[in-house]
Amino acid sequence: MISVFIGGSRRITKLASPIKKRIDNIISNGFTILIGDAGGADTCVQEYLADHQYRNVIVFCMEGVCRNNIGDWVTRSIGSQDSSKGFGFYSIKDMHMAVEASYGFMIWDAKSNGTLNNMINLLKREKKVLVYFGPEESFYTLANFKSLSDLLTKCDSKTIEKFDRKLAIKQLLKDEQSELLFA
Numbered sequence: 001m002i003s004v005f006i007g008g009s010r011r012i013t014k015l016a017s018p019i020k021k022r023i024d025n026i027i028s029n030g031f032t033i034l035i036g037d038a039g040g041a042d043t044c045v046q047e048y049l050a051d052h053q054y055r056n057v058i059v060f061c062m063e064g065v066c067r068n069n070i071g072d073w074v075t076r077s078i079g080s081q082d083s084s085k086g087f088g089f090y091s092i093k094d095m096h097m098a099v100e101a102s103y104g105f106m107i108w109d110a111k112s113n114g115t116l117n118n119m120i121n122l123l124k125r126e127k128k129v130l131v132y133f134g135p136e137e138s139f140y141t142l143a144n145f146k147s148l149s150d151l152l153t154k155c156d157s158k159t160i161e162k163f164d165r166k167l168a169i170k171q172l173l174k175d176e177q178s179e180l181l182f183a
Contacts, residue, residue, distance in 0.1 A: 002103070003103075004031050004032070004105050005034045006035050006106075007041065008041025008107030010038055010040030010041070011040055011111065012040050012134070015044045019107055019132050020048060023049070023105075027049075031102075033054070033057045034058050034060060036093060037067040039067070046068060046070040047070055058075070060075070061075050061076070061077050061093065076093075091117055094118050094121065098118060098125060105132075106118055108132065108133055110154065110155050111159060113166045120167065123142060123145055128142065128143050145176035149173050152173075
């Protein structure tokens, strides 16, 4: 069964019409949707799915505590040794979704570390990612780290530095590009 990991920035509070159309396509195909329980994009997508009474959804939560499960869907609780409840804590469930998903669909404001991390995790597993890039209100398909690198050129230098501090993005892209040269 095909599954799609849908995620996005917590700062997103409304789904644009093109995003809804893509979700409608996922629904019409009957794909399983894997989604987190955070506010922002996760909650907006959950609301949309609940409004459409779509049942083929799994909500991933940490330590049995689901912050949002609007449609009362099946949940998958992920355990952790980290109890800090910060970026590292919640990125564990995101990693599980990246592993289980067939594809990713990320709704990105070009600022969120977590959404970028999800793209990285999916690409590391050679899974394609459809990205709605908020600043341009357009879609990009990422199939490899070269396509991610191309997308990142659209971000300002301060944001890239932030990504580098949080995710070591420059070294990651350098390492991935080197692997491509020798593959």
